[in-house]
Amino acid sequence: xxxxxxxxxxxxxxxxxxxxxxxxxxxxxxxxxxxxxxxxxxxxxxxxxxxxxxxxxxxxxxxxxxxxxxxxxxxxxxxxxxxxxxxxxxxxxxxxxxxxxxxxxxxxxxxxxxxxxxxxxxxxxxxxxxxxxxxxxxxxxxxxxxxxxxxxxxxxxxxxxxxxxxxxxxxxxxxxxxxxxxxxxxxxxxxxxxxxxxxxxxxxxxxxxxxxxxxxxxxxxxxxxxxxxxxxxxxxxxxxxxxxxxxxxxxxxxxxxxxxxxxxxxxxxxxxxxxxxxxxxxxxxxxxxxxxxxxxxxxxxxxxxxxxxxxxxxxxxxxxxxxxxxxxxxxxxxxxxxxxxxxxxxxxxxxxxxxxxxxxxxxxxxxxxxxxxxxxxxxxxxxxxxxxxxxxxxxxxxxxxxxxxxxxxxxxxxxxxxxxxxxxxxxxxxxxxxxxxxxxxxxxxxxxxxxxxxxxxxxxxxxxxxxxxxxxxxxxxxxxxxxxxxxxxxxxxxxxxxxxxxxxxxxxxxxxxxxxxxxxxxxxxxxxxxxxxxxxxxxxxxxxxxxxxxxxxxxxxxxxxxxxxxxxxxxxxxxxxxxxxxxxxxxxxxxxxxxxxxxxxxxxxxxxxxxxxxxxxxxxxxxxxxxxxxxxx
Ligand code: GLP
Numbered sequence: 001x002x003x004x005x006x007x008x009x010x011x012x013x014x015x016x017x018x019x020x021x022x023x024x025x026x027x028x029x030x031x032x033x034x035x036x037x038x039x040x041x042x043x044x045x046x047x048x049x050x051x052x053x054x055x056x057x058x059x060x061x062x063x064x065x066x067x068x069x070x071x072x073x074x075x076x077x078x079x080x081x082x083x084x085x086x087x088x089x090x091x092x093x094x095x096x097x098x099x100x101x102x103x104x105x106x107x108x109x110x111x112x113x114x115x116x117x118x119x120x121x122x123x124x125x126x127x128x129x130x131x132x133x134x135x136x137x138x139x140x141x142x143x144x145x146x147x148x149x150x151x152x153x154x155x156x157x158x159x160x161x162x163x164x165x166x167x168x169x170x171x172x173x174x175x176x177x178x179x180x181x182x183x184x185x186x187x188x189x190x191x192x193x194x195x196x197x198x199x200x201x202x203x204x205x206x207x208x209x210x211x212x213x214x215x216x217x218x219x220x221x222x223x224x225x226x227x228x229x230x231x232x233x234x235x236x237x238x239x240x241x242x243x244x245x246x247x248x249x250x251x252x253x254x255x256x257x258x259x260x261x262x263x264x265x266x267x268x269x270x271x272x273x274x275x276x277x278x279x280x281x282x283x284x285x286x287x288x289x290x291x292x293x294x295x296x297x298x299x300x301x302x303x304x305x306x307x308x309x310x311x312x313x314x315x316x317x318x319x320x321x322x323x324x325x326x327x328x329x330x331x332x333x334x335x336x337x338x339x340x341x342x343x344x345x346x347x348x349x350x351x352x353x354x355x356x357x358x359x360x361x362x363x364x365x366x367x368x369x370x371x372x373x374x375x376x377x378x379x380x381x382x383x384x385x386x387x388x389x390x391x392x393x394x395x396x397x398x399x400x401x402x403x404x405x406x407x408x409x410x411x412x413x414x415x416x417x418x419x420x421x422x423x424x425x426x427x428x429x430x431x432x433x434x435x436x437x438x439x440x441x442x443x444x445x446x447x448x449x450x451x452x453x454x455x456x457x458x459x460x461x462x463x464x465x466x467x468x469x470x471x472x473x474x475x476x477x478x479x480x481x482x483x484x485x486x487x488x489x490x491x492x493x494x495x496x497x498x499x500x501x502x503x504x505x506x507x508x509x510x511x512x513x514x515x516x517x518x519x520x521x522x523x524x525x526x527x528x529x530x531x532x533x534x535x536x537x538x539x540x541x542x543x544x545x546x547x548x549x550x551x552x553x554x555x556x557x558x559x560x561x562x563x564x565x566x567x568x569x570x571x572x573x574x575x576x577x578x579x580x581x582x583x584x585x586x587x588x589x590x591x592x593x594x595x596x597x598x599x600x601x602x603x604x605x606x607x608x609x610x611x612x613x614x615x616x617x618x619x620x621x622x623x624x625x626x627x628x629x630x631x632x633x
Contacts, residue, residue: 003256004039004154004218015276018237018268020250023257025264029066029224029530032258036220037070040154041080048084053122055086055146057155057213058112059166060104062497062531063222064156068112075116082118086149088142090157090166091207092126094135094180101452101495102194103128111498126178126206135206139178143212152216159223162186163231163244167207172245176209189599194496196453197407198599210248219255221246223263225529226567232259233266262527275313281320283335289314290332291572291619300620301333302326336619339577344383344560344630345392345520356576356630357520357558363391367518371525371537371564372402373469374595378605379524379564381476381588382580383628388477392520396473397484397512399537400491403453405597406461408444414464415440452495462487468594475591486512490536497531505540513544517553520560526633528566559633568608568629571615575632579624585609 003024016023026032040056047054058064074080089108098105105125113123124145130138146152157165162184168176169184182204183191192198213219223232235246236257242248249255264270273279274289293312294301306325309318318325338354341347345364346357366387370376376384376396387394415437422434443457453461466485473483489504523541525534548554560576563569580588589606592598609626617623 002039003036003220003258004043015269017276020240021236021252021255021257023232023236023259023264023267025259025261027261029222029260030070032222032260033066033070036222036258037067037074040071041074041078043153044080044082044085048081053084053086053150055088055149055151055153057152057208057216058087058089058108059156059158060089060091060107061158061160062529063158063224065111065498065531067156067222071112072115082116085118086122087118087124088146088149088152088208089125090155090213091205092128093202094128094204094206095202096128098129102191107498126208128202128206135180139180139206142178142208146212146215153218155213155216155219157213157219157221157246159221159228159231159235159246160187161190161227161231163235163246165210165213165221165246165249167205168210168213168245170243170245172210173242174214174248174251175211177211178206178208180204180206189601192599193405196404210245214248214252217254219249219252220258221249221255222258224260225532225535226262226265226527227529228259228263229266229567232257232263233271237268260530265527272313274316278316281317283331286317286328287332287335288572289317290328291336294619295571295615298618300618301329301336302620304329333620336571336616337621339574340579340616340621340627341576342386342579343390344576344578345387345390356632357560361519363393364519365393365516366395367513367516367521368394368396369399369521369523369537369541370396371399371534372405373398373400373465374402374472374592374598374602375524375534375564376522376562377472377476377588377591377595378598378602379562380522380578380628380630381472381591382584382609382626383522383562383578383630384473384476384478385584385587386578393482394478395482395484395516395518396469396478397486397516398469399486399488399509399540400533401458401462401485401487402465402491402597403458403462404491404496406464407597410464410596411440411457411460412444414460415444458492465595465597468596472591472594475587475594484512488537488540490540491533499531499533499536501536501540505536506544509540509544510548513541513548513554514551517551518557519553520558522560522562522630523633524562524564524566526561532566534565560630561633562628562630565602568612569631571612571619573631574612574629576630577612577616578628578630579613579622580609580626580628582625585626 044054089104092104096103162170167181169181188198188201191201195201235244238247240247240250269276272292279285290301293304293314297308304325309315309325339356341356345366346359348362350359352359368376418433418437422430440460443454470480486508488508490499490501523538525538528535585606609628612627612629613624616627
């Protein structure tokens with residue numbers, strides 16, 4: 001089926017019967033974007049033949065970037081002209097100069113317009129620089145321009161974590177039009193990294209309204225990565241209301257959610273497939289269903305009875321295995337029980353038939369990959385400490401420097417301290433340090449409120465973060481000599497939401513893996529938004545890993561996934577649950593606090609570990625203070 005085929009309002013098939021808007025799932029974002037771009041190209045070409053224009057509504061954010069890259073490729077390599085395309089962008093921050101690196105004006109030019117042949121006069125982007133008292137008139141004018149262009153043929157959308165489209169925050173009505181709005185706290189928090197701190201994120205924006213968007217003849221909303229899974233499920237399967245403006249797409253006659261498999265994972269047909277179709281009851285599916293049953297009835301696994309299975313739509317499970325509830329219960333109970341292990345590196349001289357990790361070799365060489373420096377501590381600080389205590393050789397490799405997260409104040413503080421020390425020195429021995437500090441202070445000053453850090457400043461910020469990482473690793477018992485700072489080039493050369501990986505990144509990963517030849521690897525980012533630092537870092541690792549399939553050490557190396565900044569694993573997805581004592585969880589909190597740049601939500605990461613323990617407890621497992629969760633790759 002084509003993405004842009006007019007389908008009319010959603011007709012439910014059995015499998016998709018909980019979905020109130022057409023949802024197409026692709027294995028990954030690039031497949032989806034290549035298909036969509038081909039269809040858009042087709043539309044553009046056929047209109048060219050008729051001497052007509054195509055009017056596109058465009059979005060910013062990292063989500064549409066792969067789509068734009070494919071359009072650029074089609075233009076450069078396959079001679080596609082976009083000369084007959086008129087564009088209207090959804091939104092713009094209010095108060096940002098157009099040349100600010102985070103303005104949507106600049107973003108769109110960097111990501112698309114500067115590389116294709118859409119005439120400048122056919123590009124329309126809300127103007128965030130107009131005077132406050134002219135905004136109202138300006139917005140009416142924007143609506144009129146869209147109308148005069150013939151209305152939007154296709155509106156491209158991403159989705160924010162609050163479920164917003166454009167910047168239509170919760171409370172935006174279905175018939176709202178282009179206007180100025182105040183940004184939600186969550187939205188500003190999500191943009192904080194782009195702006196190097198929440199304080200720099202504008203408080204308001206101009207956005208097309210929900211009504212403006214719904215007037216488009218067709219709408220495609222894209223979403224990638226596990227962090228979007230929950231909001232996609234709510235928008236697609238939940239009630240249509242103004243709490244989630246994307247849910248209004250349910251009311252459009254030609255709208256489509258285009259998602260990758262990670263973002264689709266919470267839809268009923270994937271999360272609880274037995275509710276919508278008949279399934280193969282392998283052991284993973286059994287575990288998924290029984291854990292869900294136990295959680296939704298708030299009853300420990302071993303207390304579930306036949307009626308519970310029947311009443312909740314899992315009766316087929318009992319029928320298909322011709323087993324009574326108690327047998328299935330015990331089977332799944334044991335499966336979950338066996339995920340619990342205080343020996344993340346395997347238990348020496350122990351029978352490992354039912355343990356998540358092998359007992360040999362012992363001790364192991366463990367390599368922990370941390371995309372940004374804080375990730376490893378957020379996701380597995382307690383487990384790192386355990387691995388060290390249990391005698392394993394632990395190496396932490398920080399894949400990127402993380403320097404974009406460090407606030408100006410930190411660099412300012414460091415330079416000022418150096419300067420003061422230099423001033424106290426009368427012998428002139430500190431001349432070069434003092435010159436350096438002065439230069440940093442000058443660069444910080446010159447770049448102004450919204451400027452980009454020059455390389456010197458980024459490198460100082462990277463060093464500050466190295467100091468913090470060392471302190472955090474020290475809390476977990478890992479010494480300086482066992483820490484590697486890879487500073488992957490994609491990060492050093494890039495900016496949030498538009499990083500691009502090259503072979504240099506893979507080279508660095510290859511050198512690391514070949515030098516370390518670990519027995520066990522812990523990594524994260526496999527289900528992240530494809531343009532996130534976590535996903536790009538994982539890809540760099542994953543590709544090299546695949547290419548090393550002939551290496552002897554690699555055949556005996558296990559790979560575990562953890563979740564640092566991405567969505568936590570659900571109980572049924574966990575293959576290894578490492579329990580933590582109250583002291584250990586406090587220690588983890590201490591390590592995380594070494595990073596000045598972690599935000600409030602990340603500081604709460606030990607609570608995620610407490611929640612997992614509570615979930616295990618509710619399933620009827622032993623009651624632990626906290627659990628760090630892992631999945632086999
Ligand atoms: C901002 C934009 C939205 C975009 C959202 C998600 O709020 N105004 O148009 O959909 O961010 O961004 P990303 O695609 O980077 O996840």
